[in-house]
Amino acid sequence: METVDRGWTSWRGRAVEPVVREALRRLLPDERWPDAREIGGWWPRTNNPEADLVAADRSPARKLSFAGSIKWLERGAFGARDLAVLARDAQVVPGADAGTPLVAVSRSGFAVEGLAAAYGA
Template sequence: MGGWWNRQNNPEIDLVGADREPVAGTVHFLGSIKWLEDRPFGRHEYDALARDMLAVPGAGPDTPLVAVSRSGVTSSLPLAAHWDPEDLIEAWK
């Protein structure tokens, strides 16, 4: 688990689930963290992640996308998974 960005920090992918580091053989998922108080992870954030994912070495159009959001996720987004603050706390127990 890690993140990925190029030398210009654009794009920047918050979450990369891969089989190993520093160079992944297989990328299992990519994700974005948005810790906004007043709105959920929505279409704008999803579209940016879907656009930027192809810049990550080893990722492809079928790589699952995930989100972590303080204020939830818009229900119509085709995410493989999403987590909120309670999920993160539960994972640490």
């Protein structure tokens, strides 16, 4: 049963990503992110690194509003390690740089500061 549980957790995380992107699409653009008209994700063929969320002005993007991560864990808030991985991986996204705002969506809350925005379930 342990293998099924691990597989379920991984599958559930992947399955919720398009739902979260659609939810953000419905919330944005807003005053904070007026140019966030397209919400997607970015990853190379190797799937590493990965940005679960990328907000842009259009598709194909000319300007990024933010890059982000989705953590859909039952236990364990989005923490410092998650933020460090996001900061590292976001810089690889075409059009992003060290100044690109970082956002996160978490099912179990946040245990870190330094995000431009934090969205809950």
